[in-house]
Amino acid sequence: MDIVQLSYFIAVVNCDFNLSEASNKIHLTQSALSQFISNYEKRENITLFLRKSNRLVGLTKSGEIIYKYALDIVKNYEEMTIKAIEAASISKQVIKIGVPSLILMVYFSSMLPKFKEKYPTIEFKVVEAGSYQIQQLLIKGEIDIGIILGPTELKNDMFHQVLVHSSDVVAFIDQEHPLATENKIEWNSILDYDIATFNSDHSIYKLLNKKIKTLKETKQITYTANAWDYLINLTRGTNIITFLPELIYQFIPHQSIMYKKTVAPLAFDIYACMAKNRDEQNKHNIYDDILTIF
CATH class of the missing domain: 3.40.190.10 (Periplasmic binding protein-like II)
Incomplete structure (x- = not known):
């Protein structure tokens, strides 16, 4: 018996050997179900059911063994199918x-x-x-x-x-910048210079803008961009101060660019x-x- 036929056999037993009820449950005609049972018993030379007046009334010993294994096989098949469907779903995640x-x-x-x-x-x-x-x-x-x-x-x-990750936002400047000799830059010192940083939707812009507004209400961030390399290049040979995360420095190829920490630096978390x-x-x-x- 294949998996479908095993389910037919289980349905007959679960319906108390009532072929009419079982055939309705599995959507198969009663004659086709009866023919399946007869063909299997003849082919395998096994009697599955006890009969009385041509009606099925119970299972033989052979039928009981097959029923026991059929339950496990169908259950495992259903579990296998569920796992396979879940795996297919995961593969599309x-x-x-x-x-x-x-x-x-x-x-x-x-x-x-x-x-x-x-x-x-x-x-x-x-x-x-x-x-x-x-x-x-x-x-x-x-x-x-x-x-x-x-x-x-x-x-x-x-x-x-x-x-x-936690580090600082630092000031990138040209090595000839007037503040290049400072150990740490005081915030008031930056007010005399143009300032560059990321665009206004970036958190660093918001932090920096809030900071400089506390120092001088009219002070504006002069240059903004999404590209950090463009912002770094703005400082080359100029007095522009670009504020970016410290970790950017490892990607800067120009030896003429340095960075300075500020007193009370802005956090880059x-x-x-x-x-x-x-x-x-x-x-x-x-x-x-x-x-x-x-």
Whole structure:
């Protein structure tokens, strides 16, 4: 018997050997069901059922053995099918990670290929955006994991938030800049110079703008851009001060560019965030892996 025929046999037993009831349950004509039983018994030379007046009334010893194994076989087949469907579903799983451009370059360029190797059935989609937008996407449930520059505005009771990196925002200047000899730059000293940093949707812009407004209400950030290399090049041979995270320095090829820390520096904190209602194990595993790369 194949798996379908085994289910027919089980249905007959479960319907108290009533062929009419069993045939209705399995959507097969009674004559076809009766023919199946007769053909099997003749082919295998086994009597499955006890009969009385041409009616089925019970199982023979052989029938009891087959019934016992049939239950296990059908159960295992159903479990196998469910697992296969789940595996197919997992193979189509997409995990979306929101990452600011700078963090994507520094950390994720080498990390994503390793994730793909470790989780071959998962498709990773990176959403490149600013920290504020990433927070909004997390709140709306449109991404699974967000890498956010602090401070965040997410609620602790709704989101996992782990500080994975902490450093400073520093002042990048040309080596001939008037402030190049300073050990640390006083904030009041920068007011006489043009200032450059990331665009206004970036958290560093917001922190820097808030800081300089406390020093001089009319002072403006002069140059903004998304590209850190452009912002660095603005300082070459000029007195422009570009404020960027300290970790940028490792990627700067120009020896003429230096950086200076400020007194009471602005913090550059990176948080890995995920909604607490995300119960899929794969997402938790990937989130935990992300925590280890910083």
